[in-house]
Amino acid sequence: MYRVEGRALWTIYNEKVVAGLGKDLTASRRLSPEGVEAAVGALRRFRSILDGWRADEVTACATAAVRDAADGKAFLKRVKDETGLDVRVLSGEEEARYAALGVVCGQPDAEGVVGDLGGSSLELVRLGGFTNIEGVTLPLGPFALGAPKPLNPDRTRRLIDDHLAPVASRYGSPEFHAVGGAWRNLALLHMQLADYPLHVAHQYEIARTDALELARFVQRQSRSSLEGIEGLSKRRFDTLPYAAIVLERIIERLGVQRLVISAYGVREGLLLEAMPPEVRQLDPLIEGCDSLAAHRGVSPGLGRALEAWVGPLFEKLPALFGGRDAVLLAAACRLADLGAFLHPDHRADLAFEQVLRAPLAGMNHQERAFLACVAFARHSAAPQPPEAAAMNRILAPERRQRARALGAAIRLGCDLSARNPGLLEKSAVTIRGERLSLTALEPWSDMLLGEQTTRRAQALASVLKLKLEMG
Numbered sequence: 001m002y003r004v005e006g007r008a009l010w011t012i013y014n015e016k017v018v019a020g021l022g023k024d025l026t027a028s029r030r031l032s033p034e035g036v037e038a039a040v041g042a043l044r045r046f047r048s049i050l051d052g053w054r055a056d057e058v059t060a061c062a063t064a065a066v067r068d069a070a071d072g073k074a075f076l077k078r079v080k081d082e083t084g085l086d087v088r089v090l091s092g093e094e095e096a097r098y099a100a101l102g103v104v105c106g107q108p109d110a111e112g113v114v115g116d117l118g119g120s121s122l123e124l125v126r127l128g129g130f131t132n133i134e135g136v137t138l139p140l141g142p143f144a145l146g147a148p149k150p151l152n153p154d155r156t157r158r159l160i161d162d163h164l165a166p167v168a169s170r171y172g173s174p175e176f177h178a179v180g181g182a183w184r185n186l187a188l189l190h191m192q193l194a195d196y197p198l199h200v201a202h203q204y205e206i207a208r209t210d211a212l213e214l215a216r217f218v219q220r221q222s223r224s225s226l227e228g229i230e231g232l233s234k235r236r237f238d239t240l241p242y243a244a245i246v247l248e249r250i251i252e253r254l255g256v257q258r259l260v261i262s263a264y265g266v267r268e269g270l271l272l273e274a275m276p277p278e279v280r281q282l283d284p285l286i287e288g289c290d291s292l293a294a295h296r297g298v299s300p301g302l303g304r305a306l307e308a309w310v311g312p313l314f315e316k317l318p319a320l321f322g323g324r325d326a327v328l329l330a331a332a333c334r335l336a337d338l339g340a341f342l343h344p345d346h347r348a349d350l351a352f353e354q355v356l357r358a359p360l361a362g363m364n365h366q367e368r369a370f371l372a373c374v375a376f377a378r379h380s381a382a383p384q385p386p387e388a389a390a391m392n393r394i395l396a397p398e399r400r401q402r403a404r405a406l407g408a409a410i411r412l413g414c415d416l417s418a419r420n421p422g423l424l425e426k427s428a429v430t431i432r433g434e435r436l437s438l439t440a441l442e443p444w445s446d447m448l449l450g451e452q453t454t455r456r457a458q459a460l461a462s463v464l465k466l467k468l469e470m471g
Contacts, residue, residue: 001053002271007279007287009105009271011359013049016181017042018235021075022065022120022143031069039075040082047083059270060085063095064121064141090266096123096135101269103127103177103262106361107203108284112175115250116265117182117243119143124171136171138163140246142182148238153219153245160249174257176250179265182243185236187261190214192231197390200357202263203364211259212251218244264361283327285362289334289371292358297337298419305421306333309429310409316431320399321367328367329406332374336410337419339379348380356387369394370403377407378414381459405463412438412456416448423448429457436461438470445471 001012019038021031043060050058060079066072067089076087090098099116104127116123118141125135140163145156178187184201190210191199206214218226219241226237236243250256272280290303307330319325335355339347356372363371369391376385383404385391391400409429417423427440427448438457440448449470461468 001050001055004271004275005287005291007275007282007284008291009268009284009288009361010291015046015049018119018181020119020143020148022069022141023148025065025069025120026139026144026146029068029070031065031071031075035065036075036078040078043079043083043085047085057274058085060087061266061270062087062089063118063266064092064137064139065119065143067091068120092121092123092137093135095121095266096125096137097133098266098269098273099123099179100125100127100133100135101272102264102266103179103269105268105272106262106264106284107177107260108362110175110177110260110262112173112177113171113254114177114179114262115183117141117178117180117246119239122246124167126171126173127177134170136167138167140164142239142242142246145242145246147242150223151219151241151245156242156245157249160246161253164249164253168253172254174255175260176254176256176258177260177262178247179262180243181233182236182239183247184261184263185233185240186214186218186244186247188231189218189229192229193217197387197393198356198365198369200365200368201261202361204261205364206259206261208251208257208259211256212248215244215248215251219248283330283362285327285360285367286330286334288358288360288362289331292360293334293337296341298340299337299421301421302337302414302419303330303334305417305424306336306410306413309413309424309427310406313409313429313431314406317402317405320402321370324367328363328370331363332371332378332406333410335371335375336378336414338375348376348378348382349386351379352376352386366394366399370399373400373403374407374410377404378410379407381408401463405460408456408460408463412453412460415456416453429460431464431466432469434466435469436464436466438468 003010003012017038019035021035021039023035024032066075079085079087100114103110103114110127112127114125114127120141120143122138122140123135125133140160187201187204190206223237226232226240293303311329314329321328339351342350352372352375355375373385373391413424416427426444429438458468
């Protein structure tokens, strides 16, 4: 269940049942009887949950297993009779397209190829904007390959290669966006094995060599070995080796150099398509930060005013995130009011934690860590944020220093104006040679450039290694 606020998506509730509808499909062409009962039971529960909510829209979709099964229509009739849900059966092309739109929903600048691995099928999609999306569906889901039987690596590898061979040239790409719960579990396992400090699956990146080693490691594990690995979903012990071998063959056959995990998929793709075109074009990170602060802040309009106030200052500094610096500055300014209702003694630490692990889309892990450090520096002049070792591992020193500077600038703007957007317009901060210049219009100088403002301005100048001039 989602709350949709413009371009920002908030998951209100999420529940999953791995029913295994397609685990008998290859042998019988029919849905698994046990899977049918599990699915119908889950859908009856979901229907009861929805009855307690006033949802503007309810969408129910079925994918490969129901699409391909001889008794798929009978299953849909039973679902309708017992739950009242009208289930839309997505074609293979539609499923592929919505998976790609889901990736775009969470990462608008995503390039390359999307792979969505479900229980019965794999959708491969080449990204090309909102409308120019080309995809294919292949019978390479774990159940289609033989799960829950133990993996036969040689036989399964040949079968996967036979299906990939005709499409490998069309869908070859150095960047591969992995969608689906099985591959998210592989990513979480990689984080654990690498002792990676930020356990957020969305936009987690794995280099080719590491991804191949991970896939081959999982293939070698028995079910009992997988059960001994902390953090893996118990429902995926039978299918994870299959997901791993599919990933290995994709990397090898499509020439993948970088694997990017997407927590967004078909559901978010459906939501993105339903948005008005002008909303779709908005940046999800900026809009998400705006929405997050709106729920927890007290000063509407502060974020936009701060962006206009500090933007010219940071435009004079070298870019550290390619073409993303302006987006990150806008997002950080939107979060300036996030700590309004937090205890002042703990505000900096709590704001850091909220941003670091907030369910926000549109940023990679380095950008997430950067914004968290900015949120900390907005409330504290301490040189090191919480989880300093983790931040040092994720962020280069110059990016950590830039986060301190941006946080200090936002703090200066907030304290100078008492978080009043109108007062910010009466002053300006910029760099003049080797000096940080803070000025105010007459007759506002004596009201805006007082003792506290001077302290905040000096802190910013020190971080930027500049001398302060005020007037």
